[in-house]
Amino acid sequence: MNPHPIRQPANELRSAHVEQDALVLVGRPLRPGAGVGPRFGDDIWDLCAAHHAPNTHLSGLRIRFDRIGDPFWRITAKEYAAARLTTPVDRGGQGLPSVATVAREIRILRALFTYLAEYHPGLCLADIDDDTVLDRFLIIATAGSSAKWQPHERARHAWLLTLLHRSGDQLTFDRLTHIPFQGRTARQISGRRNNRDNATPRIPPQVLAPYLRGALFYVQTASRDILAAVEERKRLDNSFIPSQRGEISQRLELFLRQRRNERRGLPAAPANVATRFGEQINLALIARMIGVRKEALKCSSHRCRILTAAAELGLEPGGMDSPISLNPDTAAPWRDRFDLPDLHIECRHLLAAAYVVTAYLSGMRDSEVQALRRGCHFTESSEDRILLRHKLRGTVYKGRNATGEAATWVVTEPVARAVAILEQLTDSEFLFTRFSHNRDQIDSLPAQEINVWLNAFRDRLAHVRPHDPIPEVNGRQWRFTTRQFRRTVAWHIARQPFGAVAGKIQYQHVRVAIFEGYAGTSASGFPSEIDAEREFARLDSILDQYEDYKAGVRTPARLIEQFDHIRAELGDFPGRIADTSRLRAMLANTARTYHPGVLNDCYFDPAAALCQRHHRADSPESAGPIINHCQPALCRNSCVTTRHEPAIRQVIADAEQLLAIQRLSPIQRAALHNQIASMAALLPVEGGRA
Incomplete structure (x- = not known):
C-alpha cells in the first residue's frame, strides 16, 4: 500500500513551494571560496559553506536525502530543511537555526520515516490523529541513549515533531496536521527538569x-x-x-x-x-x-x-638524535629518545596539553579555543605601565551570528607559552590541527575528536608521570570533555578563589586575567557563569547550615530566625518527610542575600549592616556587603559557624605572635589586644546553640 495518494513517478515529483534549482543557503553568510552551496533538487546537501565555527565534524553537515527511500517523504524532508534554513518557523523570534541544527533535525526526521515504515506501514504523516504513534516513536528512537541523556534526546525528538507540524504550510505531499502532545513543550514531554544548575560535570x-x-x-x-x-x-x-x-x-x-x-x-x-x-x-x-x-x-x-x-x-629505544630533558620531579629523563612514528603521537599529546592549559586557564569555550589562529597572541602594557598583559585575539560564536564576533582575552603566561608552542608545531592557519601517524600534519581541525585526544593524554600521563597519578573516581577513570574545563574553572573561582593550580599558578591570578579579558563587553559570557556558580555555592552553604541547624549544631542567631520560620512552614520535624524541592526553593530565597566568607558569613540586610553606615542608600555599594568594612563581632548580619573557627584561631595566633615583638608602641599593642578580644568573641561557646 502506497501511503501517499499522489501517483507520480519519483523523477517527476516537484515541490509546490521551492524550485528545483533554488539555492538552499541563500541569505546566509558563506565561507570564502566555499561556493554557493547545494540546490534544492540535489539529493545530497553539503552545508559546510555556511558553517563557520571550527569545532564541528564536517561530515555531520552533509544531509543524505538519498537515504530516504520513499520519494514523497524525500521531498517532504527537503521542503522541511529548506524552510528551516530560510524561514524562522519556531515562532520564538530566535532567528534562523544553525546549519548543524538543521542537519541534526533531518537525521531525526529520517528516523521518524524509518519508524513509520517499519511499525506502521502505509501510514503517512497526515493520517496521524493522536499521540499514540508519536509517543512510541520517542520511546524507540531514544532507547539507545544513556539514562543521563535520554530526557535530553527525547526533548530534541519532541521538538522536531512540533517544528514539523508548524512547517505544514511549506510541505507539498505530506504534513503533520495533528498538534503533537496537545501543544505541550518539549521539556514537559521529555520529563526534563527545569534545573538551573549546569549539567556539565566539573572535574574533581x-x-x-x-x-x-x-x-x-x-x-x-x-x-x-x-x-x-x-x-x-x-x-x-x-x-x-x-x-x-x-x-x-x-x-x-x-x-x-x-x-x-x-x-x-x-x-x-x-x-x-x-x-x-x-x-x-x-x-x-x-x-x-x-x-x-x-x-x-x-x-x-x-x-x-x-x-x-x-x-x-x-x-x-627510539634512536633519534634529539636529547631528552630531565623531569624536574624525578631528575630522570621523562622518556626514551624519539622514533618517527612515536614523534607523531607525542605531537598529538603536546597539542592536547596545550589545549588543556589554554581552555582551563582562560575560561574559553571549545569553539573559541579551536578558532585561535596564528598570530593571535600579543602583549600590552597596563595603564600604569607596570604590568605586561598577555592577550589573545579570537572569535566568539555562541549567541552571535554565524560568522561569530571578534573578541580579546587576557590570559596568563602559560597560555601564551602554549600558543607559542602551537605556532612552532604547525604551519597551518589554525593552531589546533589534526596530526597523522603516516604523514605530515593535515590542515584540518580536530573538531569533537579533541575529546578522544584529551583522554589519550590522560592515559599517556600514567606512563610519563607515574609519580603523580590521576586517581579513579568511583572505580573508573575520569572521562574528560571540552566543556568541563570552563565549568570547573568557574566553580573554583566562585568557591575557592585562593586555591593553587599546580603549586605555582593561583586561581586569584587566573581570575583577574579572565575578568579583565571579559570586562566591558563580556564577550563570552564568563562573568555570568561565575555569578551562577556563586549562587549555587551560596545555596549549597545554606543547605549545609540548615542540616546542621536541624542536627543541633551551633547556628548563628541571624540564621535561626529564618530557619525556624522555614521549618515551621514545611513541618520539617522528626518523623515527617519534608518536600525537598520546596525546601530548596525556600532556602534559595535566603541564599540570594547570603555571602560566605573566611572569618564569617554575611546574611545581608542593608538596614542592619554596619558596613553601610558611611554610604548613601542609593549608592552602588548599598547593593551588597562591603567586605573591607566588615565588623564580624558587632554586626547583626554576621554569621559565624564552626567552619570559620580555624581561620579565626589563626588570626588570633598571628596577633599573639606579633605581641612578642619588643619594639611595639603602646598604641600598636592596644590594637592587637583589641583584635584578639574581637576575634575571641567570635569563637563558639561550649554547649551553646548560638
Whole structure:
C-alpha cells in the first residue's frame, strides 16, 4: 500500500513551494571560496559553506536525502530543511537555526520515516490523529541513549515533531496536521527538569590537579624536546641524496663510528614493528639518518655490518638524535629518545596539553579555543605601565551570528607559552590541527575528536608521570570533555578563589586575567557563569547550615530566625518527610542575600549592616556587603559557624605572635589586644546553640 495518494513517478515529483534549482543557503553568510552551496533538487546537501565555527565534524553537515527511500517523504524532508534554513518557523523570534541544527533535525526526521515504515506501514504523516504513534516513536528512537541523556534526546525528538507540524504550510505531499502532545513543550514531554544548575560535570580537584600538572609539564618542559625532534625530522625528510654503492658504505661506516664514539646503541625498531616482522633494528630510521633508501641497507654486506654493530653496541629505544630533558620531579629523563612514528603521537599529546592549559586557564569555550589562529597572541602594557598583559585575539560564536564576533582575552603566561608552542608545531592557519601517524600534519581541525585526544593524554600521563597519578573516581577513570574545563574553572573561582593550580599558578591570578579579558563587553559570557556558580555555592552553604541547624549544631542567631520560620512552614520535624524541592526553593530565597566568607558569613540586610553606615542608600555599594568594612563581632548580619573557627584561631595566633615583638608602641599593642578580644568573641561557646 502506497501511503501517499499522489501517483507520480519519483523523477517527476516537484515541490509546490521551492524550485528545483533554488539555492538552499541563500541569505546566509558563506565561507570564502566555499561556493554557493547545494540546490534544492540535489539529493545530497553539503552545508559546510555556511558553517563557520571550527569545532564541528564536517561530515555531520552533509544531509543524505538519498537515504530516504520513499520519494514523497524525500521531498517532504527537503521542503522541511529548506524552510528551516530560510524561514524562522519556531515562532520564538530566535532567528534562523544553525546549519548543524538543521542537519541534526533531518537525521531525526529520517528516523521518524524509518519508524513509520517499519511499525506502521502505509501510514503517512497526515493520517496521524493522536499521540499514540508519536509517543512510541520517542520511546524507540531514544532507547539507545544513556539514562543521563535520554530526557535530553527525547526533548530534541519532541521538538522536531512540533517544528514539523508548524512547517505544514511549506510541505507539498505530506504534513503533520495533528498538534503533537496537545501543544505541550518539549521539556514537559521529555520529563526534563527545569534545573538551573549546569549539567556539565566539573572535574574533581583530585583528578584535575595531576592532569593539569601533566599538561603544564608538557608545555613547559617536554615541548622543547618534541619541537627539537620535529626539527630533526624535517632535516631527515630533506636528507636523501642519490648515492653510489661506495658512498652508501661510507655513510654507514660514518654513522656506526659516531654511535661508537657517543657510546650509543643502534636505533631499536618500535615494539609493534619488531613483534610483527621479527626485526629488532630500525633500518628505516638508520637509512633516513644517513640519507639513503631503506632498500639500500638490505644487501648482505650492509646488513652484516649493521648486525655486527648491534651486537657490539646494543640497541637504543627510539634512536633519534634529539636529547631528552630531565623531569624536574624525578631528575630522570621523562622518556626514551624519539622514533618517527612515536614523534607523531607525542605531537598529538603536546597539542592536547596545550589545549588543556589554554581552555582551563582562560575560561574559553571549545569553539573559541579551536578558532585561535596564528598570530593571535600579543602583549600590552597596563595603564600604569607596570604590568605586561598577555592577550589573545579570537572569535566568539555562541549567541552571535554565524560568522561569530571578534573578541580579546587576557590570559596568563602559560597560555601564551602554549600558543607559542602551537605556532612552532604547525604551519597551518589554525593552531589546533589534526596530526597523522603516516604523514605530515593535515590542515584540518580536530573538531569533537579533541575529546578522544584529551583522554589519550590522560592515559599517556600514567606512563610519563607515574609519580603523580590521576586517581579513579568511583572505580573508573575520569572521562574528560571540552566543556568541563570552563565549568570547573568557574566553580573554583566562585568557591575557592585562593586555591593553587599546580603549586605555582593561583586561581586569584587566573581570575583577574579572565575578568579583565571579559570586562566591558563580556564577550563570552564568563562573568555570568561565575555569578551562577556563586549562587549555587551560596545555596549549597545554606543547605549545609540548615542540616546542621536541624542536627543541633551551633547556628548563628541571624540564621535561626529564618530557619525556624522555614521549618515551621514545611513541618520539617522528626518523623515527617519534608518536600525537598520546596525546601530548596525556600532556602534559595535566603541564599540570594547570603555571602560566605573566611572569618564569617554575611546574611545581608542593608538596614542592619554596619558596613553601610558611611554610604548613601542609593549608592552602588548599598547593593551588597562591603567586605573591607566588615565588623564580624558587632554586626547583626554576621554569621559565624564552626567552619570559620580555624581561620579565626589563626588570626588570633598571628596577633599573639606579633605581641612578642619588643619594639611595639603602646598604641600598636592596644590594637592587637583589641583584635584578639574581637576575634575571641567570635569563637563558639561550649554547649551553646548560638
